[in-house]
Amino acid sequence: MIHWVLRGALLLWAAFFAIVGIRGIIDPASFSDMFGVAVDGRAANTVRAELSAFFLVAAGGAALGALIPRWGHALLVPAALYAVALVGRLIGMISGDFVDEAIVQAMIVEALSVMLLVAAWHILVRSAAPADTDANAGAGPESVH
Secondary structure, three states: OHHHHHHHHHHHHHHHHHHHHHHHHHOOOHHHHHHOOOOOOOHHHHHHHHHHHHHHHHHHHHHHHHHOHHHHHHHHHHHHHHHHHHHHHHHHHHOOOOOOHHHHHHHHHHHHHHHHHHHHHHHHHHHHHHHHHHHOOOOOHHHOO
8 A cells, every 4th residue: 555655656746847847848937937047048948958857857767666666776866866956955055055945945845855765765676676586586687677
C-alpha cells in the first residue's frame, strides 16, 4: 500500500514540475514571475533552455523511478538536482545574496523534494532488491538486467 501512495506522490511531484518545465519552454517569461529572472533579449533563449531542462529532467527521473520498479535509482537524479540547487541557495545566503519569502519558499520546496525523492528511492529500491535477488539467484550476469 505504501508503495502505491509513494508512487502516486512521486507522479504528482513529477507532473507539477513537468508543467513548470513545459510552461517555461512555451513562455520563458513565466520564469520571471516564479523566480524573478529577467527574460529579455538573448537571456530568453538561455532561460527557456536551461531552466526548463532542469525541471523536465527532474520530472522525467521521478516519473521513471515511480513507474518502472527496476529504475528506482532514477530517483537519485532529481534528488541530486534539487540538492545542488538547495546548496547553491544556501551558499548564496551565506554570501549575502538577497533573500526574501519567495527564496525561502523555494528552499523549503527543494528540501522537501530531496527528502521525498531520497526516501522514495530508499523504500522502493530496498523493497525491490530482495525480489530481484531471489529471482536471479544463481543466474549469470547476462541474465540480470
